[in-house]
Amino acid sequence: MIEKKIIKEHGLTEQEYEKIVELIGREPNLTELGIFSLMWSEHCSYKSSKIHLKKLPTSGENVIQGPGENAGIMDIGDGLAIVFKIESHNHPSFIEPYQGAATGVGGILRDIFTMGARPIALMDSLRFGPLSQAHNKSIMEGVVSGIAGYGNSIGIPTVGGEIYFNKCYSPNPLVNVFCIGLARKEKIFYAKAEGAGNSVLYVGSKTGRDGIHGATMASAEFDEDLEKKRPNVQVGDPFKEKLLLEACLEVMDKDLIVGIQDMGAAGLTCSTSEMASNSGSGIAINLDLVPQREEGMTPYEIMLSESQERMLIVAKRDKVQAVQEIFEKWDLEAIHIGQVTDGDKLKVEANGQEVVNIPVDSIVNLCPVYDRPFERPAYLDKLDQLDSLPLPENLNQTLLDLLTDPTQADKEWVFRQYDHMVQTNTALLPGADASVIRIKGTKKALATTLDGNPLYSYLDPKSGGKIAVAEACRNLSCVGAYPIGVTNCLNFGNPEKPEIMWQFKEIVEGISEACLAFDIPITGGNVSFYNETDGKPIHPTPVLGIVGIIPDLDKSIGPGFIDNGEAIFLLGNNRDEIGGTAYLKSQFQMEKGRPPQIDLEEEKRVQNLCLEAIDDGLLSSAHDISEGGLALCLFECAFLSAKKIGCVVHLSDNIRSDSLLFGETQSRILVTAPSHHLSRILNLAKERGVFAKKIGETGGAKIEIGHQNKTLIDLDVQTAFQAWKQAIPESFKIR
Amino acid sequence: MKFGIVIFPGSNCDYDTFNVLRDVFHMETVFLWHKDHNIKDVDCIILPGGFSYGDYLRSGAIARFSPLMQEVKEFAMKGGLVLGICNGFQVLLELGLLPGAMLRNKNLKFLCQHVHIRIEEKKTPFTKRGEKGQVLRIPIAHFDGNYYDSEEGIETLIENNQIVFRYSEHNGLISDKGNVNGSKESVAGIINKAGNVMGMMPHPERASEAILGSEDGKIIFQSIIDWLA
Amino acid sequence: MKVRVLVSFKDSVLDPQGQTVKNALHTLGYKNISDVRQGKVFEVDITDMSDADIEKIIPEISNKVLANPIIEKFTWEILE
Amino acid sequence: MKVRVLVSFKDSVLDPQGQTVKNALHTLGYKNISDVRQGKVFEVDITDMSDADIEKIIPEISNKVLANPIIEKFTWEILE
């Protein structure tokens, strides 16, 4: 008889417990209860998010695998498929920044290579509290070196990412990691356990008492009890993972296995039951055969352990030895721990006794699904009005402040710790709008980007969701890539609070609407709830990872000015939209106002124009206008130009000058072209129904922005560049 | 002419190097597995970058015990050309084929970026296509690239003209600013006394195609090919 | 005064470095080596401080800076 | 048998990690800490070996594997 207290400690409600009893027809024993508690945790079951996630569009002609597997898969032609996914590792990184982030990388890599793909790039989306506080600095330092330590060692380039700073992430950071891999279409593998009698093999690291309750922890809000709950955080072993990667890809290449699944959150429990459930079979394992790192581990501990760098393989009966030989070549063991069975049960044996006997379906598929109540948060009523703001006296200074705000400042301090060039495919280095990865043996390249503005999402969740998609696509358009598929990581507070649930619902609807407009399917993602500290939630933070294809890499362009004397064009309209901007936050410490609104049809026209002009070879550079507005965009184009070329720009719009410079109106791209392309570009824009205008010329060592008859900005590129470049390193020098 | 690229379990620039030799230079290139005793009659052995054994103890420390390394040592003793890139350089140091040792980068962080290196010696099989004083732009990607040797060790290197590359500024100036990782004498690459074994921290295979932003690394491969021809 | 602080992973935490060293030693033929654990050692010089204060301060800095109490443990001794 | 091997940089080699720790401690107000040097510690378990053999083998593996004599020195002691 299991006590109520124990049920509660396992994060299950009494109703959930009753349902368990009903499903298995008796009271579970403790090990079985542990199994349910893991698999029915928010993290594994998506019980609060499922009904909303259903609204996301997931189909498309090139989709080979949508949500539901370890990662999404899309056909990219030439017999190749891409496999990609994003995962969060927020809670572990909060507790132990280095190992938390490192094992996050390890986990997402396994999600990719478990499907038969060789990982070709990583990206990271990070959110920290302000660097003025020492503990945020040390969290950031740990997270960045953890990602570097793991990814660099395995030889997967970390080609890009994004970082925002906001006090809502202090001290609860967000660490989302994206990975993309490349597979031959006929060599894709799934988490299948087919064919009764086939062998279940355990490969990789030994099982220890790591992170027992890690998955349930990821579903519990942090509070002052944190100290007591502090679990045993896993330590990553990237070298072991590299061996595992090579060995797994080799057995897959030689067609020796039936199915394979990584042991991530919920370890042995999740991998055995999911593989069986996916194939409508049963599975039986003997825990005495499981390699163990520590003595005296109980069945409960072995089943719930989250030790890293482990995989479960179902091998064809007559191929077990061949599999074992390959693992031996890589100094690993593939150990037979059980077999696939007829029926539908997960049966676990230890010390000659049956310790678990439950239907796989009950743990994998029959967790209750909740339609949690939602309600528009009251805070929104207060945020909408902006009282009239004074115009800054010195706009040059305002611009420098914006440039040196860590959210806008140069991130080289971060990405130079990442090996972003290994595999020799990185055609556009970090710092640009999107990352460009060539596909050897073809003319093509992939472009990838991560995006999600937490401020917009906080102020207007639905727009935030839409803009995240639109902006990610815009980033791809700027390098000449056509968006093809989406993955997303949704980071939120406690879903049991109606306001949080409302934010969630709105954002999912916004994402959905935008994906439909762009006609791009969502192939997977991740939801991270309970990002709260002492009851204070983070801003709702959707992170969109979008992948695009560049048909001909030779035509791709970057954001930096290429040459002196080129024409600068603005594609899209300037509007008076100042709410939710980085400018308000940096200049007035305000997180207020209505964030920019987006017309998805207009957005598409602008992006298509940009893509067409790149394809026609008309453009030299393209950069999208986002945080910091038009002014910041111009400076970035100068900073990212090899020769640090400046420009002179003149604007005539009837808009308040700060709003014109720093407003974040959507659907705008700044492009440059040789002047003799002027009429072709303007004509093309007209034909495509896009407002386009020449606003200036590149050249010189300064950036000058004039408005009507006034000079608003007049700054030396080098001065601004040094300030921008030094901002983050400087904040780490001060201890 | 045949090139052999060594694969340790944690090598990760093995294929990058292979691709450059095969696709850019059209050379016959084979892989050499660390557990084998066979160097397959190659004319030049390259120890590629990566984390041979996770670099857990010290970079390159454990790789030197691989069975293949005994063969590589013999090959080198007989005058065969051996090039160690990044982790390969670290292995050559641990193996004792090259003098000195690597410390952590001076800023205690992993560094991945393009750097400038100046060719100090043209009369080697690895640089004969370049010019003394020529500045190359090539990426580095390492945590332990801060070259160290005792005062006497460094003097010997200088006396015997064994420093092949130095980190520099873009104009070739040797300075603290250009010396990104804090190496003694700004050492980016050295050669043994016999002149057939070279180690360098920068990755020439990452700078051998225009699409990757630099082709300066080709000088090194082309020099080897010329030398062997 | 010189104090030595030894920091290592808690017993239940995986120690990949130690394992790799052990494997290397086995390959070299040192089969009698049944386990290796790798940790860090800090030699800390302290000036002008009473023994009582040292007793107080060393655990403090070990917990805060030298070790990460979530995964590591430490011991210390006064050398001289 | 348990043996502890301590490996640290030779005095002539700079120890930036130790310096960083020292600086961090100073920032936290521990001004009496005049120096910190950081090294590695290995705890090696050995089975079935005579004391004489241990005396021989430990310096051997330390020189060959655990430490790089160009930059590092080592000491060792039998723990139990």
Ligand SMILES: Nc1ncnc2c1ncn2[C@@H]1O[C@H](COP(=O)(O)OP(=O)(O)O)[C@@H](O)[C@H]1O
């Ligand atoms: N925000 C989301 N959008 C679309 N699919 C999602 C989202 N979150 C999770 N999913 C899908 O739900 C499934 C389960 O996710 P998860 O438990 O994170 O997988 P795993 O732990 O095996 O990596 C995956 O197929 C994932 O792609």
Ligand SMILES: [Mg+2]
């Ligand atoms: Mg998975």
